[in-house]
Amino acid sequence: MKTRASRTKESSGWQIISGGITAPQGYLASGVSAGIKKKGLDLAVVFSSQTASAAGIFTTNRVQAAPVVLSSENLKVSRGRARAILINSGCANACTGERGMHDSLMSTQCLASHFEADPSQILVASTGVIGSFLPVPKLLKGISAAVSALNSRGGTAAVRAIMTTDTREKCIAVEGRIGGKTVRIGGMAKGAGMIHPQMATMLAVITTDARILPRDLNKMLHHAAECSFNCLTVDGDTSTNDTVFAMANGASGALVGDNRSRSFFEKGLALVCEELAKSIARDGEGATKFVEITVGGAPDFEAARKVAKAIAHSPLVKTALYGEELNWGRILCAVGYSGVPFDPEEVTLNLNGIPIFRNGAPVGSTRARAEKAMKAHDLRIEVDLDCGRAFAKVWTCDLSHKYVDINGSYIS
Amino acid sequence: MKTRASRTKESSGWQIISGGITAPQGYLASGVSAGIKKKGLDLAVVFSSQTASAAGIFTTNRVQAAPVVLSSENLKVSRGRARAILINSGCANACTGERGMHDSLMSTQCLASHFEADPSQILVASTGVIGSFLPVPKLLKGISAAVSALNSRGGTAAVRAIMTTDTREKCIAVEGRIGGKTVRIGGMAKGAGMIHPQMATMLAVITTDARILPRDLNKMLHHAAECSFNCLTVDGDTSTNDTVFAMANGASGALVGDNRSRSFFEKGLALVCEELAKSIARDGEGATKFVEITVGGAPDFEAARKVAKAIAHSPLVKTALYGEELNWGRILCAVGYSGVPFDPEEVTLNLNGIPIFRNGAPVGSTRARAEKAMKAHDLRIEVDLDCGRAFAKVWTCDLSHKYVDINGSYIS
Numbered sequence: 065m066k067t068r069a070s071r072t073k074e075s076s077g078w079q080i081i082s083g084g085i086t087a088p089q090g091y092l093a094s095g096v097s098a099g100i101k102k103k104g105l106d107l108a109v110v111f112s113s114q115t116a117s118a119a120g121i122f123t124t125n126r127v128q129a130a131p132v133v134l135s136s137e138n139l140k141v142s143r144g145r146a147r148a149i150l151i152n153s154g155c156a157n158a159c160t161g162e163r164g165m166h167d168s169l170m171s172t173q174c175l176a177s178h179f180e181a182d183p184s185q186i187l188v189a190s191t192g193v194i195g196s197f198l199p200v201p202k203l204l205k206g207i208s209a210a211v212s213a214l215n216s217r218g219g220t221a222a223v224r225a226i227m228t229t230d231t232r233e234k235c236i237a238v239e240g241r242i243g244g245k246t247v248r249i250g251g252m253a254k255g256a257g258m259i260h261p262q263m264a265t266m267l268a269v270i271t272t273d274a275r276i277l278p279r280d281l282n283k284m285l286h287h288a289a290e291c292s293f294n295c296l297t298v299d300g301d302t303s304t305n306d307t308v309f310a311m312a313n314g315a316s317g318a319l320v321g322d323n324r325s326r327s328f329f330e331k332g333l334a335l336v337c338e339e340l341a342k343s344i345a346r347d348g349e350g351a352t353k354f355v356e357i358t359v360g361g362a363p364d365f366e367a368a369r370k371v372a373k374a375i376a377h378s379p380l381v382k383t384a385l386y387g388e389e390l391n392w393g394r395i396l397c398a399v400g401y402s403g404v405p406f407d408p409e410e411v412t413l414n415l416n417g418i419p420i421f422r423n424g425a426p427v428g429s430t431r432a433r434a435e436k437a438m439k440a441h442d443l444r445i446e447v448d449l450d451c452g453r454a455f456a457k458v459w460t461c462d463l464s465h466k467y468v469d470i471n472g473s474y475i476s
Numbered sequence: 477m478k479t480r481a482s483r484t485k486e487s488s489g490w491q492i493i494s495g496g497i498t499a500p501q502g503y504l505a506s507g508v509s510a511g512i513k514k515k516g517l518d519l520a521v522v523f524s525s526q527t528a529s530a531a532g533i534f535t536t537n538r539v540q541a542a543p544v545v546l547s548s549e550n551l552k553v554s555r556g557r558a559r560a561i562l563i564n565s566g567c568a569n570a571c572t573g574e575r576g577m578h579d580s581l582m583s584t585q586c587l588a589s590h591f592e593a594d595p596s597q598i599l600v601a602s603t604g605v606i607g608s609f610l611p612v613p614k615l616l617k618g619i620s621a622a623v624s625a626l627n628s629r630g631g632t633a634a635v636r637a638i639m640t641t642d643t644r645e646k647c648i649a650v651e652g653r654i655g656g657k658t659v660r661i662g663g664m665a666k667g668a669g670m671i672h673p674q675m676a677t678m679l680a681v682i683t684t685d686a687r688i689l690p691r692d693l694n695k696m697l698h699h700a701a702e703c704s705f706n707c708l709t710v711d712g713d714t715s716t717n718d719t720v721f722a723m724a725n726g727a728s729g730a731l732v733g734d735n736r737s738r739s740f741f742e743k744g745l746a747l748v749c750e751e752l753a754k755s756i757a758r759d760g761e762g763a764t765k766f767v768e769i770t771v772g773g774a775p776d777f778e779a780a781r782k783v784a785k786a787i788a789h790s791p792l793v794k795t796a797l798y799g800e801e802l803n804w805g806r807i808l809c810a811v812g813y814s815g816v817p818f819d820p821e822e823v824t825l826n827l828n829g830i831p832i833f834r835n836g837a838p839v840g841s842t843r844a845r846a847e848k849a850m851k852a853h854d855l856r857i858e859v860d861l862d863c864g865r866a867f868a869k870v871w872t873c874d875l876s877h878k879y880v881d882i883n884g885s886y887i888s
Contacts, residue, residue, distance in 0.1 A: 127812030161836035194805025387884030393606025400539030426574035472799030
């Protein structure tokens with residue numbers, strides 16, 4: 065991932081560097097085993113040595129996990145300021161009623177006491193089984209251990225602690241210069257939709273040592289998420305726990321305030337978010353293919369993304385990609401029921417650059433070439449609606465036997 | 477299916493009888509092998525000895541197959557009158573441009589010439605591979621053979637001829653009395669969403685010997701479909717060819733005109749459509765479970781159906797049902813992202829009558845019983861939103877390894 069990205073994105077003025085959320089200055093992190101999962105790391109803490117501007121984006125699901133409700137409230141109470149983020153895997157603390165809310169609150173109070181911070185400056189996220197309660201004594205003991213383990217290279221342990229059935233660690237860091245000062249943005253993420261039977265959630269944490277006002281950080285994070293995390297789908301199941309946090313602690317001394325620095329910072333943030341989103345699609349449950357769907361010629365971005373998501377959600381398209389079969393009729397069928405108006409006679413469909421359908425009819429001459437292209441691991445589906453100038457990209461994966469294995473036989 | 481239905485639906489005044497679309501008087505049908513598929517029956521004709529009132533419901537997909545476009549036009553031109561229906565399997569005649577349109581038109585002209593009828597009184601439907609052209613010479617020869625084979629017990633051959641990878645024939649007939657006369661309604665259907673890789677489509681044909689004005693038949697058919705076929709989902713993929721036809725030829729001499737006869741006829745039509753819809757869900761691709769999802773306490777029918785469909789479309793819910801795992805958090809999660817507003821604290825969730833979730837928390841005491849209930853073949857998921865009095869039922873099946881087999885490795 066890093067090699068590809070650094071080749072293609074250097075022109076933006078941002079350079080990909082090694083590391084993750086602790087690459088920017090003034091952040092410590094840790095990941096410990098608190099015993100919430102049967103084995104392995106399951107508790108992460110991210111700590112900023114100075115109070116940071118903070119922003120959060122949360123699931124749109126009406127059933128929201130306790131930590132989602134609490135973090136959202138905390139960001140309001142603290143007016144977009146935070147000192148630390150606490151994340152556990154192994155238990156989503158969702159559908160747990162008042163007791164779940166109480167457990168989340170207690171965990172933020174416990175962590176805050178270690179830093180002599182206000183509990184409202186602690187953000188919290190959980191991922192794992194829906195409908196079970198947090199093992200509170202284990203959690204509180206784990207928090208102490210995680211605080212003791214905090215260090216400036218702890219990003220690696222932290223990203224491991226938030227994984228559920230992820231098969232790879234997902235982190236990235238970039239470096240650029242603002243006002244003569246070196247600025248870094250780091251990020252980590254977990255998940256692949258609801259990758260595991262009861263292991264819900266996409267989570268992501270972005271850190272930066274730039275100095276940014278909370279309301280600016282919030283705006284930029286929402287914008288970046290719209291074209292990255294919100295363009296990602298594995299199975300179309302929006303979890304009860306989806307959360308993206310961003311912290312900006314100003315430790316680099318570089319101020320992101322004027323239009324020029326903002327525009328530059330946005331590019332770096334977009335790069336971090338897009339690479340994290342793609343890495344989630346690549347690690348989708350049971351994935352054997354990475355699929356980028358580009359829909360162009362649309363009246364607006366929303367319409368383009370709607371069409372791309374209809375394709376990305378279709379079980380028939382996804383199983384065909386898995387089977388490496390050129391069932392392009394399924395792609396056009398999904399475009400047709402997406403709800404976006406267009407003229408089927410004017411649509412063009414390309415696969416990895418090879419024309420498949422145009423002028424209302426199949427392109428017969430490319431069939432053999434296109435069938436061969438289906439064997440590639442990375443697939444690009446390109447649709448042009450010819451009714452506008454907007455476009456959108458969506459990332460997804462195929463639907464394999466292993467997806468059914470993972471999601472159909474977890475307990476047994 | 478018949479036994480269950482006749483037990484439960486006798487009170488409506490309609491009795492299930494043996495047979496299908498040729499059970500009502502004045503209908504002939506046949507099914508022949510025209511060589512469109514590699515083997516087996518692939519061409520069906522349904523013929524009414526007198527001109528019948530006719531109605532059709534077609535896919536809402538913007539990419540519409542040629543026969544969908546043509547039949548829709550024919551119903552307008554003929555003002556809702558038809559003599560015959562022509563259906564082929566093995567080729568969807570979708571995404572085939574002008575040539576596809578021409579082929580469909582020619583087939584209706586050919587069939588019309590045999591009956592000295594106007595081509596606009598022929599309805600046509602196709603199901604099968606998207607993006608291939610009809611083998612016209614074979615088709616025309618097949619039409620002659622099908623006309624020669626027409627007979628009053630031909631419903632059985634006809635339903636076989638429209639099957640693709642359906643594993644069972646789906647037909648039903650009911651009998652009731654209107655104005656002292658015996659009236660019958662027959663029906664046949666094929667499909668299970670887009671059951672086969674490129675074998676698209678749900679198709680259904682309803683025949684009756686009642687006398688009904690075209691506009692009344694159209695209205696009643698739409699109403700019946702709304703609570704039956706439109707409450708059915710296998711994989712959420714709306715095909716390019718979905719079609720439901722109804723014919724009413726008046727051969728019984730019974731008039732459906734006043735409110736009382738209309739209301740009675742509607743019950744029979746609803747029974748036929750609902751049983752056909754359920755039989756499609758039961759025969760869903762790779763299905764090992766039949767699932768009925770009831771959402772009640774909703775502000776209106778649309779909202780209730782939206783929630784039920786969110787559950788029915790979730791790959792996570794469907795794989796859990798396949799794995800016989802009580803991952804009820806996934807059901808609540810789908811309710812949450814359905815887009816319908818509700819208070820999560822007030823939702824109740826039952827499985828086969830066993831309470832699982834209420835008052836914002838899991839019902840712990842029923843866990844063992846509910847886990848056992850998951851082993852049943854027929855599953856009832858019941859959600860109450862507690863924000864209204866409307867309800868809806870949706871039928872679906874699980875998502876199994878076999879679904880991926882069927883849809884991922886058709887060509888190879």
